Amino acid sequence: MLDLVLKGAHLATCDGAGSAAEQLDRRPDAAVGVEGGRVVWIGPSAEAPAAREVRELEGAALLPGLVDPHTHLVFAGSRVEEFTRRMGGEDYRTIAAEGGGIASTVRATRAASEEQLFALAKARAEALRARGVTSVEVKSGYGLTTESELRLLRVARRLEAEGVLRVTTSFLGAHAVPPEKRGERARYVDEVVGEQLPAVAEAGLADAVDVYCDDGAFTLEETRRILEAAKARGLKVRAHVGQFADLGGPALLAELGGLSGDHLEAIDEAGLSAMAEAGVVAVLLPGAWRTLRQEAPRAERFRAAGVPMAVGTDLNPGTSPTTDLPLCAALAVRDAGMTVEEALLGVTRVAARAAGFEEGVGRVRVGGPADLAAFPVQDPRALPYALGGLGASLVVRAGAIVAEGPPAPVF
Ligand SMILES: [Zn+2]
Structure with missing residues (x-):
């Protein structure tokens, strides 16, 4: 029985x-x-x-159960004001340079208690689950100090411990330079490598380390330094790459045996073939390209190169406020040219591989x-x-x- x-x-x-x-x-x-x-x-x-x-x-x-391979679901605060400005024609990077963007979510997240953050994260996780999602990758990256990054990762782990969803975690201290360290990026990278990453690894709170490697974010050399330090501690690596420009991040992920390269609107041919050869999964994020009004990446290029494709929500308050993973699959078909079958595999078995879940998820x-x-x-x-x-x-x-x-x- x-x-x-x-x-x-x-x-x-x-x-x-x-x-x-x-x-x-x-x-x-x-x-x-x-x-x-x-x-x-x-x-x-x-x-x-x-x-x-x-x-x-x-x-x-x-x-x-669907697998969302890319979320930033632990945060507080709303970005509706910024959204209204951007949709009115202002540039995302201009707003970020004024202390809006990620920095505004960092302020709201730091001001929230761990219990408040858990309640917010749990509500989003349950909304994902109502769309059929049972496994999710969750990043930190809205704390940007050792203690606050640890807090976000504890909240992510608790989602699994309380049986809400199966969770893998990524430490994303290199999401942005925190507002109080503006203009001191090199020193902040020292802190990520020398303080934050060791604390996160010793607490056993991260399965992987992520970096936002792009124009206006972290450079290729900074990304290499952080991801090599992660690998030296036995952690898996992934990165946000090629959203605005391909700085060589996809090739670096291939060299380091990364799980996934995420975004990839601007990936060049060398990056594509390096990812294909190393088996790095491309995670496509329709919510972000829609909200940023960007041209979608072309699925035919990934297919031709032999790069496996997954689709994520990129659930975050700035560029992808959605918990609707089936909608993201639907947009990946219509905007990027994925086939219906590829999109379904992209939110199931390929997403599980990108997120680093156990065999069979x-x-x-x-x-x-x-x-x-x-x-x-x-x-x-x-x-x-x-x-x-x-x-x-x-x-x-x-x-x-x-x-x-x-x-x-x-x-
Ligand atoms: Zn992201």
């Missing part, structure tokens, strides 16, 4: 081999059996084993974690077809039903 069986599903395991459509591995009228938090059986509904709890999904799409496979999301549509390909607004009707995390939404079909 199993713990749980979901039957009558239009399942996409995302665990196949071959073309993108074969990797998606759609199986109409399938059932999934769960025991002890793991998937133990996959097959036709008619042959489903007995279970203590059986859910009939009536043809609904069933996928692995982002896939439905026997022996893998029982993280599953059902949606009120009859075909898994309707996730990127729907242009936003699609919520999960049932979410299972580590074998337990953690969220149930409206079951009514919408398309």
Whole structure:
């Protein structure tokens, strides 16, 4: 007798081999059996084993719990004022130079208590989960002092400890130079490498280290110094690269064996081939290119070069205030030219690889974690077809039903 069986599903395991459509591995009228938090059986509904709890999904799409490979979800404060100015035509970097942008979120985040930050982060994590997300990468980067960065990473870890989502963390002390150290970037990088990173690593609060390597952010040499220090401490590395200019960040990530290069609107050919050769995942962030009114990266370039593509929300208050990962997949199809199958793999198995999760996350496979999301549509390909607004009707995390939404079909 199993713990749980979901039957009558239009399942996409995302665990196949071959073309993108074969990797998606759609199986109409399938059932999934769960025991002890793991998937133990996959097959036709008619042959489903007995279970203590059986859910009939009536043809609904069933996928692995979605994976968001890039979020900044621990922060306080709103950037609606800045958004209004930018949409009125003012430049993001001009506003940032005046102490707006990331610096304004840093001030609000530092002023919040750890309990307040946790309550805000939990609400955002639950909003992601309502969209079918069960695993998420969470960055720090709105504290920018040792103690405040530790606080943000503790909040991220607590989201997993309290069973909200599966979480990997990235220390992003090199997100921006903090307002009180404006004009002292070299000294701030010394602090990130010499104080913040050792404290974070010793506390065991980061799985990876991230750097914002771009025009107006950190240079290639500063990025190299920080990521090499991370690797020396046994941490994984990733970076925000090529959002405005390719400073050589993608090639550096390839050299260092990075998990992912994120943004990539401006990546050059050398960066693309280096990422392909080293197996670094490209994380595309439609919320950011939409909000910044940028040209989307071209999926055909990544496909031709052989760079795997994931899609994230980039959930953050400045450039991507969204928790709707299926909407981001839908925009990646329409703006960047990803196929529907690539977009689905990009928010499941490829995203899991980018985020550095254990083998089996982002896939439905026997022996893998029982993280599953059902949606009120009859075909898994309707996730990127729907242009936003699609919520999960049932979410299972580590074998337990953690969220149930409206079951009514919408398309
Ligand atoms: Zn980001």
